[in-house]
Amino acid sequence: MxxxxxxxxxxxxxxxxxxxxxxxxxxxxxxxxxxxxxxxxxxxxxxxxxxxxxxxxxxxxxxxxxxxxxxxxxxxxxxxxxxxxxxxxxxxxxxxxxxxxxxxxxxxxxxxxxxxxxxxxxxxxxPLGFDTASVGLYSDQLGAGLTPPWVEGGRDKYAGKSILIMGGSSSVGSYVIQLAKLSGFSHIITTANPAHQDELKLLGATEVIDRHLSGEKFTAALQKITQQPIKIAYDAIALPETQRAAMSAVAQGGKLVMTLQPAVKEEEGKGRSVTATFGHPYAEPNKIMCSQSWKVLGKWLQDGLIKxxxxxxxxxxxxxxxxxxxxxxxxxxxxxxxxxxxxxxx
Missing domain, CATH: 3.90.180.10 (Medium-chain alcohol dehydrogenases, catalytic domain)
Known part of the structure; x- marks a missing residue:
């Protein structure tokens, strides 16, 4: 060669x-x-x-x-x-x-x-896991449009609020949990294999629901955790069944973000929006936002804020x-x- x-x-x-x-x-x-x-x-x-x-x-x-x-x-x-x-x-x-x-x-x-x-x-x-998580949470066009924790006033902005994350032990899901913690969410609820529970709690999850629960059992487990309406859900798995479960949990006026194309329709959502995210920093809508998050990413890793x-x-x-x-x-x-x-x- x-x-x-x-x-x-x-x-x-x-x-x-x-x-x-x-x-x-x-x-x-x-x-x-x-x-x-x-x-x-x-x-x-x-x-x-x-x-x-x-x-x-x-x-x-x-x-x-x-x-x-x-x-x-x-x-x-x-x-x-x-x-x-x-x-x-x-x-x-x-x-x-x-x-x-x-x-x-x-x-x-x-x-x-x-x-x-x-x-x-x-x-x-x-890189990809973090960018997919951050775009999905903070992009106006390809995400939930929340205020990012790297801008002034963004840290802890969502104190008192709940977020649901489907698939917390996936690469993307683990970064969504950590960013949700930086954003201050009080209830960071995730689905995962119970074997990963302790680790996910170290990352910032407050409650872990067994990912094998579906339908009424899933709803009951969620209601036991919080009666507060869930306005933001992030589905890092995005299979049709996880999308449906997440959609059933999102309150009126809430947002569901997912990593694949939607299998659920917004009209089923009755005032709930559905967005497929794309964590590619070179995509036109993402360039500015991702270049800002990358400026702090090395420091956050050094400080242990992102693992x-x-x-x-x-x-x-x-x-x-x-x-x-x-x-x-x-x-x-x-x-x-x-x-x-x-x-x-x-």
């Missing part, structure tokens, strides 16, 4: 197979850094792209958006980063900015330095990704993120 080439995992075609091959090492442009990727995290969006071809225009394509590594080079106008900085970043759906490879360029607006209390593996679990996900490292570098995505697709991963080390690709 020449010094200008690297190993990358390609999705060969729409609905095609993943194969490891060679790819040019990109050069950082204005406002970008080149990152030698030590850890990349896997996300459900990647197998959904393989299934549907969504979000990708041309194939073969490199996927993956969660990365952590070391700055190798900086582009024009970059002042906050130098070669050798340890960083994590939210990649993009383009070959040069995707994370399933050994080197990628990252946009500095959605990059942060890894605080000394974190390693590459933990830092790589943050990364638990993770499992898969051996064999990029070769491990297809099997890891299959495990996620089969529903065999709970309460942790799968990560790989691209530099270990033999």
């Amino acid at each position: 020449s010094s200008h080439k690297q190993k990358a995992l390609f999705l060969e075609a729409k609905n095609g197979q993943f194969v490891v091959g060679e790819h040019d090492i990109p050069k950082p442009g204005s406002g970008q850094v080149l990152v030698k990727i030590h850890t990349a995290a896997l996300n459900p969006v990647d197998y959904k792209i393989q299934q549907t071809g969504a979000l990708i225009e041309k194939f073969p394509a490199v996927l993956g958006v969660d990365m952590a590594g070391v700055v190798e080079d900086v582009g024009e106008g970059v002042q906050d980063y130098v070669k050798g900085n340890k960083v994590f970043a939210h990649g993009n759906f383009t070959d040069d900015q995707a994370s399933y490879q050994q080197y990628a360029v990252a946009t500095t607006d959605f990059t942060a330095k890894i605080p000394p209390n974190l390693d590459f593996d933990r830092a790589a679990t943050v 990364p996900n638990n993770f499992e490292v898969l051996p064999n570098g990029l070769f491990a990704i297809p099997g890891g995505l299959q495990r996620m697709k089969d529903g065999k991963i709970s309460g942790k993120k799968l990560v790989v080390h691209p530099q270990e690709t033999a």
Whole structure:
């Protein structure tokens, strides 16, 4: 392999197979850094792209958006980063900015330095999960439109209020819990496997409902916790049954945010709004808001206000990704993120 080439995992075609091959090492442009990727995290969006071809225009394509590594080079106008900085970043759906490879360029607006209390593996679990949680809670267009905790008056603004989070032990759900805590919600109610209860309470959940409860049992468990109307629900799982359960809990005039397209209709909601969020910082409605949250994200991680996900490292570098995505697709991963080390690709 020449010094200008690297190993990358390609999705060969729409609905095609993943194969490891060679790819040019990109050069950082204005406002970008080149990152030698030590850890990349896997996300459900990647197998959904393989299934549907969504979000990708041309194939073969490199996927993956969660990365952590070391700055190798900086582009024009970059002042906050130098070669050798340890960083994590939210990649993009383009070959040069995707994370399933050994080197990628990252946009500095959605990059942060890894605080000394974190390693590459933990830092790589943050970007997509955190951005999907923050956009879903705080975006006016793609979320609930709450006041973010990184703006003046945003911290603890929702004291006395209740929020329901479906799927608290998912990556996105765990960040929704933590942001809800920063926003001051008094009742942070989540559904999860009871095995994750203690951990979710450490993140900020005040009550955990068994995710296997449905229909009247779910409603009864919720009413036992609070009689107060729930105006905000965030469904991090967004299967038809979790959407219906969340919708049944949302009060008149309330909002339901979800990570997939709605299976419930707003008219069923009788004055309740339904929004499918999209935690992609490069999407036009998200750029400004996400660049603001990324300015505080490193500090919040250092101070322990935001804690990364638990993770499992898969051996064999990029070769491990297809099997890891299959495990996620089969529903065999709970309460942790799968990560790989691209530099270990033999």
